[in-house]
Amino acid sequence: MTESHLPPLPSVPALRPRRLRDRDWTRRLVAENRLGIDDLIWPIFVHDGSGSAPIPSMPGVERLSIDAAVAAAREAEQLGIPAIALFPATDPGLKTADGREATNPDNLICRTVRAIKAGTGNIGILCDVALDPYTSHGHDGLLQDDEILNDESVAVLVEQALVQARAGCDIIAPSDMMDGRVAAIREALEAEGFRNVKIMAYAAKYASAFYGPFRDAVGSSGNLGGGDKRTYQMNPGNGDEALREVALDIAEGADMVMVKPGMPYLDICWRVKQAFGLPTFAYQVSGEYAMLAGAAERGWLDRTRVAWESLLAFKRAGCDGVLTYFARDIARMIAEGKRQP
Numbered sequence: 282m283t284e285s286h287l288p289p290l291p292s293v294p295a296l297r298p299r300r301l302r303d304r305d306w307t308r309r310l311v312a313e314n315r316l317g318i319d320d321l322i323w324p325i326f327v328h329d330g331s332g333s334a335p336i337p338s339m340p341g342v343e344r345l346s347i348d349a350a351v352a353a354a355r356e357a358e359q360l361g362i363p364a365i366a367l368f369p370a371t372d373p374g375l376k377t378a379d380g381r382e383a384t385n386p387d388n389l390i391c392r393t394v395r396a397i398k399a400g401t402g403n404i405g406i407l408c409d410v411a412l413d414p415y416t417s418h419g420h421d422g423l424l425q426d427d428e429i430l431n432d433e434s435v436a437v438l439v440e441q442a443l444v445q446a447r448a449g450c451d452i453i454a455p456s457d458m459m460d461g462r463v464a465a466i467r468e469a470l471e472a473e474g475f476r477n478v479k480i481m482a483y484a485a486k487y488a489s490a491f492y493g494p495f496r497d498a499v500g501s502s503g504n505l506g507g508g509d510k511r512t513y514q515m516n517p518g519n520g521d522e523a524l525r526e527v528a529l530d531i532a533e534g535a536d537m538v539m540v541k542p543g544m545p546y547l548d549i550c551w552r553v554k555q556a557f558g559l560p561t562f563a564y565q566v567s568g569e570y571a572m573l574a575g576a577a578e579r580g581w582l583d584r585t586r587v588a589w590e591s592l593l594a595f596k597r598a599g600c601d602g603v604l605t606y607f608a609r610d611i612a613r614m615i616a617e618g619k620r621q622p
């Protein structure tokens with residue numbers, strides 16, 4: 282709304298906005314947005330080792346063994362977190378130029394999905410579809426000379442989605458940004474009878490430097506060798522293009538859409554939700570987590586309060602939920618009956 286459309290406002294004392302802020306109970310009564318456990322999706326990193334390994338650029342986040350991932354999923358289920366997202370730190374010895382481990386039905390992700398499915402009853406499992414945890418070059422698709430091939434990559438991504446669905450994955454989340462992958466995956470899922478496997482498309486995914494710590498976590502940062510993903514992920518300066526990308530993914534069969542990264546792209550979240558009204562999610566990515574958690578570790582920010590505030594901002598921006606590394610911490614707080622700090 283531009284200023285010229287605003288009605289003339291009364292002034293003090295007719296209008297004192299502070300009246301509604303003077304007590305905790307009034308603030309709660311007029312709160313427009315709230316954060317709840319149902320808004321959270323918790324991303325978890327798994328590795329093939331035993332025990333857990335810290336991720337230095339993500340203080341407080343660890344790579345978990347399959348057993349530990351099952352325990353984490355059980356806790357998430359008990360807390361009422363609706364879904365977890367799994368990411369593999371693949372053994373470097375299994376990474377190849379064609380990323381073929383992605384389509385191995387016994388790869389780390391598929392084994393983890395089966396173990397979690399056997400150990401839980403009421404929590405959704407989301408799996409990323411992209412080749413970067415499996416390729417020796419760290420790209421999300423197949424590389425030929427200097428080009429990431431589109432249609433050839435889509436064919437492999439479809440196979441990857443299918444092994445994940447067969448393992449029991451509930452939500453397929455293509456994060457690769459190849460053109461046409463949602464349609465191809467949807468068709469393949471239908472053909473195998475996976476009618477209720479959901480697709481959450483990383484629809485507007487930007488070529489962002491905020492993914493750095495994630496690439497440390499899955500061990501792909503060194504592999505990219507200073508390369509970037511700008512020929513398939515979006516230019517951070519573009520907004521209209523995000524709406525086109527989302528429209529395409531919806532037309533191709535996405536049930537839910539995602540904007541990524543989150544906090545620097547709240548305008549995109551808002552535009553996407555306004556334009557399409559579909560379940561809309563944001564990914565508060567590793568670099569956003571690292572900024573907040575790293576500063577908190579130094580005593581520069583209050584971890585709990587910045588986590589809460591940043592997540593509430595996604596709700597205000599129209600998101601139905603957020604993928605966040607803070608999910609368990611926040612869910613524990615809410616489960617203990619704590620309110621907005």
Ligand code: PBG
Pocket residue numbers: 409411413421456457491492493494495496510565566567568
């Ligand atoms: C894989 C993928 C990435 C993230 C999620 N899926 C990294 C990338 O695209 O390079 C990033 C998540 C995060 O930073 O927390 N394509």
